[in-house]
Amino acid sequence: MPMVLRRCTLSERPAALAPHFDDIAQQSEASHLGMWVFLLTEIMFFGGMFTGYAVYRSVYAVAFAEGSHHLDLVLGSINTVVLISSSLTMVLAVHAAQVGQRQLLVGFLLLTMLLGLVFLGLKTVEYTHKFADHLVPGSGFLYAGPHARQVQLFFSFYFGMTGMHALHMIIGIGLLTVLVWLAWRNRFSPMYYTPIEIVGLYWHFVDIVWIFLFPLLYLIGRH
Amino acid sequence: MNPVVIPRAHYLNVNYGIKAWLFTTDHKRIALLYLASITLLFFVGGAAAVVMRLELLTPQGDLVQSETYNKLFTMHGVIMVWFFLIPSIPAVLGNFLVPLMIGARDLAFPRLNLLSWYIFALGALFTLTAVVTGGVDTGWTFYTPYSSTYANTHVILTVLGVFITGFSSILTGLNFIVTIHTMRVPGLTWSRLPLFIWAHYATSLIMVLGTPVLAIAIVLVALERVFRIGIFDPALGGDPVLFQHLFWFYSHPAVYIMILPAMGVISELIPCFARKRIFGYNFVAFSSVAIAVLGFFVWGHHMFVSSQSVYASMVFSFMSMLVAIPSAIKVFNWTATLYKGSIAYDTPMLYAFGFIGLFTIGGLTGLFLAALAVDVHVHDTYFVIAHFHYIMVGGAVMGYLGGLHFWWPKITGRMYPEGWGKLAALIIFIGFNLTFFPQFLLGYLGMPRRYHFYPAEFQVLHVMSSAGASILGVGYMIPLVYFIWSLRYGAVAGPNPWGAKGLEWQTSSPPPTDNFAQTPEVKEEAYAYGPQEVHVV
Amino acid sequence: MAQHIVSRQIYYRVFVTLLALTLLTIGIAFIDLGGYLNTIVAMTIAVGKALLVMLFFMHVRDSSRLTWVFVGVGFFWLALLLSLTMSDYLTRSWVAVTAW
Numbered sequence: 001m002p003m004v005l006r007r008c009t010l011s012e013r014p015a016a017l018a019p020h021f022d023d024i025a026q027q028s029e030a031s032h033l034g035m036w037v038f039l040l041t042e043i044m045f046f047g048g049m050f051t052g053y054a055v056y057r058s059v060y061a062v063a064f065a066e067g068s069h070h071l072d073l074v075l076g077s078i079n080t081v082v083l084i085s086s087s088l089t090m091v092l093a094v095h096a097a098q099v100g101q102r103q104l105l106v107g108f109l110l111l112t113m114l115l116g117l118v119f120l121g122l123k124t125v126e127y128t129h130k131f132a133d134h135l136v137p138g139s140g141f142l143y144a145g146p147h148a149r150q151v152q153l154f155f156s157f158y159f160g161m162t163g164m165h166a167l168h169m170i171i172g173i174g175l176l177t178v179l180v181w182l183a184w185r186n187r188f189s190p191m192y193y194t195p196i197e198i199v200g201l202y203w204h205f206v207d208i209v210w211i212f213l214f215p216l217l218y219l220i221g222r223h
Numbered sequence: 224m225n226p227v228v229i230p231r232a233h234y235l236n237v238n239y240g241i242k243a244w245l246f247t248t249d250h251k252r253i254a255l256l257y258l259a260s261i262t263l264l265f266f267v268g269g270a271a272a273v274v275m276r277l278e279l280l281t282p283q284g285d286l287v288q289s290e291t292y293n294k295l296f297t298m299h300g301v302i303m304v305w306f307f308l309i310p311s312i313p314a315v316l317g318n319f320l321v322p323l324m325i326g327a328r329d330l331a332f333p334r335l336n337l338l339s340w341y342i343f344a345l346g347a348l349f350t351l352t353a354v355v356t357g358g359v360d361t362g363w364t365f366y367t368p369y370s371s372t373y374a375n376t377h378v379i380l381t382v383l384g385v386f387i388t389g390f391s392s393i394l395t396g397l398n399f400i401v402t403i404h405t406m407r408v409p410g411l412t413w414s415r416l417p418l419f420i421w422a423h424y425a426t427s428l429i430m431v432l433g434t435p436v437l438a439i440a441i442v443l444v445a446l447e448r449v450f451r452i453g454i455f456d457p458a459l460g461g462d463p464v465l466f467q468h469l470f471w472f473y474s475h476p477a478v479y480i481m482i483l484p485a486m487g488v489i490s491e492l493i494p495c496f497a498r499k500r501i502f503g504y505n506f507v508a509f510s511s512v513a514i515a516v517l518g519f520f521v522w523g524h525h526m527f528v529s530s531q532s533v534y535a536s537m538v539f540s541f542m543s544m545l546v547a548i549p550s551a552i553k554v555f556n557w558t559a560t561l562y563k564g565s566i567a568y569d570t571p572m573l574y575a576f577g578f579i580g581l582f583t584i585g586g587l588t589g590l591f592l593a594a595l596a597v598d599v600h601v602h603d604t605y606f607v608i609a610h611f612h613y614i615m616v617g618g619a620v621m622g623y624l625g626g627l628h629f630w631w632p633k634i635t636g637r638m639y640p641e642g643w644g645k646l647a648a649l650i651i652f653i654g655f656n657l658t659f660f661p662q663f664l665l666g667y668l669g670m671p672r673r674y675h676f677y678p679a680e681f682q683v684l685h686v687m688s689s690a691g692a693s694i695l696g697v698g699y700m701i702p703l704v705y706f707i708w709s710l711r712y713g714a715v716a717g718p719n720p721w722g723a724k725g726l727e728w729q730t731s732s733p734p735p736t737d738n739f740a741q742t743p744e745v746k747e748e749a750y751a752y753g754p755q756e757v758h759v760v
Numbered sequence: 761m762a763q764h765i766v767s768r769q770i771y772y773r774v775f776v777t778l779l780a781l782t783l784l785t786i787g788i789a790f791i792d793l794g795g796y797l798n799t800i801v802a803m804t805i806a807v808g809k810a811l812l813v814m815l816f817f818m819h820v821r822d823s824s825r826l827t828w829v830f831v832g833v834g835f836f837w838l839a840l841l842l843s844l845t846m847s848d849y850l851t852r853s854w855v856a857v858t859a860w
Contacts, residue, residue, distance in 0.1 A: 019328070020327065020328040020329040020331075026405055029405050030331040030401050030406070032827070033401045033826065033827075033830075034331065034332060034397060037396075037400050037401060037431055038397060040432065040833065040834045040837075041393050041397070041431050041432075041434070041435045042435070043834040043835070043837070043838050044433070044435040044436050044837060044838065045435035045436070045439060047436065047837075047838040047841050048435065048436040048438075048472075049439055050838070051841050051842055051845050051846075052439075052443070052454065052465060054842055054846060055465055055845065055849055056454075056461075059849065060460070073786075077782070077786055080782050084775065084778045084779065085775070087775075087778075087813060087817050088771060088772075088774075088775040088817075090817070091816075092768065092771060095766070095768060098765045099765065137450055137452040138450040138451060138452065139451070149453060149460040150460050152452065152460075153452070153454065153459075153461065156446075156452040156454055197819075200818070201818055204813050204814070204818045205818075207813060208809075208810045211806050211809045211810055212803075212806050212810070214806075215789070215802040215803070215805070215806055216802075219785065219789040222790050223789065223791055223793075223798065432833075432837050436841065464848075465845075468845045468848065469845075472845075519837070519840060520844070522844075523844070531848050532847070532849075532850075532851040532852040532854065533854075534851040534854060535844070535847045538844075538847065539844075
């Protein structure tokens with residue numbers, strides 16, 4: 001497992017250094033810590049929904065399993081693979097930045113965006129099916145089986161949690177668009193690629209949320 | 224001898240105009256933007272209280288209708304909690320002082336800081352719109368299923384305002400955490416940090432970890448209102464108590480967001496005005512963090528009578544007893560600092576004394592409430608109201624006012640008039656106690672909260688309370704007047720009118736935009752006052 | 761500024777492992793393990809996947825102790841919210857009253 005250490009030498013204040021920081025190292029440390037603290041807030045934000053989910057699943061176990069069976073396991077599984085792949089392309093983009101390969105950087109960023117869009121596309125397909133089957137909570141909800149009210153609760157969590165997750169993906173794709181533009185304009189180098197790292201942290205976090213959402217929503221009582 | 228003059232160039236006069244203020248990234252100017260906003264909102268929330276106390280002069284509900292009264296106490300709570308107390312010290316004093324105290328030129332993310340204020344203003348706008356278009360009557364706690372299913376007032380508008388403002392809190396906390404970790408000057412180790420910084424660090428942890436859960440709780444209320452999904456509606460299979468869990472998971476630690484910064488202020492005032500190093504620095508520092516952490520373990524004590532499991536309630540009750548310990552440690556340490564100190568009775572110190580006494584009463588009554596068996600009787604009575612006002616007003620607001628007086632010369636370059644300062648502090652202390660001590664008695668005797676009519680035998684205590692409130696109101700007006708007066712006519716302060724320790728006093732008053740002419744270096748422990756002063760290189 | 765550059769081989773191996781764990785979690789879902797075991801296994805696999813993403817893709821493995829502390833705090837706080845809330849729901853029936 002070869003690891004290469006790179007040391008940057010900077011004599012004057014580089015253009016990317018904000019005036020209130022002493023040096024690039026301090027700025028980079030602050031940026032990284034800032035993103036980690038932000039992800040901390042995101043853990044608690046999604047955590048609130050996971051808590052609501054846990055409460056109702058523990059009380060309405062049968063209804064939740066029933067609701068889960070109405071989810072499209074194939075689309076959900078494909079989406080899981082798509083997101084994991086996008087995490088790979090994201091980290092490869094960071095790597096490309098580290099070794100100064102601009103075209104690879106732009107390419108992997110674009111690929112990450114593309115995979116994100118595929119995810120959102122499949123999600124849209126899923127949502128459309130649910131709408132057609134009258135499984136969207138609210139006045140249009142129609143469910144023939146037993147425990148209709150509790151199955152509606154399951155779908156509330158399904159739409160709430162995957163919807164919130166999708167919103168975060170959309171924001172992530174927006175951030176990636178900005179990065180692609182900046183990378184294309186040669187703003188990054190092995191000396192400075194912090195924005196790519198921290199958007200990467202955000203992207204991986206959104207992937208981790210899905211890693212938990214997938215079994216909790218799609219794989220209940222499949223046996 | 225240098226005559227004391229206002230420096231020629233400082234952060235206030237470096238440029239002028241509305242754009243220079245609305246597009247500033249200077250943490251000091253942003254602090255003043257917050258100061259203006261929260262002062263305005265304080266008086267809006269206070270106005271609601273004025274009408275309430277007027278209504279409560281008589282046993283009959285004759286000034287306003289019940290629905291109106293419900294809206295009044297709701298708006299009073301919503302505005303005072305989220306739009307005054309939570310931002311007050313962190314967004315005004317914290318924003319101004321955190322970079323100065325650690326020797327930095329600004330916070331880690333100056334533009335995010337400005338965004339925080341805009342978000343705060345936007346949230347306030349939503350909530351004020353709700354106020355003027357008919358208000359909301361759910362109580363500041365938005366309990367379900369009333370708020371989610373049955374209320375027909377502006378719930379969504381109000382919770383949206385709170386949701387938006389929550390992000391302001393989160394971003395401020397994030398900024399403080401990163402700044403304190405990464406931007407301290409050479410020599411300023413964690414064990415040399417002013418306790419104000421420790422307090423704001425602990426507060427920021429709470430802001431960052433708790434506020435997101437509130438966000439989810441109120442988003443779910445809004446979704447329930449719009450889509451009728453049944454998450455909190457028992458008729459549809461939901462549990463209203465789930466809302467309370469999510470709400471109080473944030474809102475209990477939120478009370479520590481409100482008090483920890485005030486404790487940080489007191490930790491600065493006492494050593495300065497006793498001319499003595501603080502007693503037990505490590506204990507006070509770690510107590511701040513302990514309060515922040517333990518504060519997350521106790522939220523169920525708001526839910527003892529909600530049908531929460533008795534066994535969970537017992538755990539929450541026990542943990543609530545524990546969280547009192549670090550607070551008590553602080554009170555002991557402040558008191559021990561006074562012992563054999565050389566005490567000056569300037570206005571900030573008067574507020575510090577008021578804080579220690581009133582916070583102790585508030586804290587002790589909190590322990591009464593933490594006891595399950597006692598709480599069953601006094602829950603939802605005026606006892607609870609008195610308890611939290613002793614902490615929020617007798618504690619947090621006094622800390623805020625004490626800090627405002629202490630750092631006013633640094634912020635503006637001018638001194639406030641000391642005589643008027645002392646008088647106002649005294650009036651506030653008297654008015655406060657007359658307002659809220661009778662409420663302990665009222666609550667213990669059974670007067671419920673959120674009621675605007677009551678049995679005739681409670682009238683005497685209510686009249687005392689309303690009389691106290693009018694005195695308190697006068698007390699709050701006086702500093703408003705003389706602070707504004709001092710901007711033009713106050714004595715010029717100079718860099719360090721109090722002779723205080725701390726990096727913020729080593730620069731001019733007001734400071735230059737970049738805070739320090741030269742990056743300072745720290746060579747001694749914090750609060751190196753008096754003959755115990757030791758120079759550690 | 762020094763920065764460890766991780767070899768791409770590691771990323772590819774982590775990726776393949778993540779895919780394998782995904783297949784595993786889907787497959788096991790179709791086998792009845794009895795009681796709560798299905799959920800426990802699914803969550804364990806999910807935690808494993810999350811750890812791989814964090815340690816390698818998010819570079820936590822090469823990060824400072826401060827980062828480790830913040831990551832730990834995040835999961836501890838989530839666990840706190842979940843466990844104390846669930847402690848209410850799981851113990852309500854211990855008292856002989858009608859639940860809900």
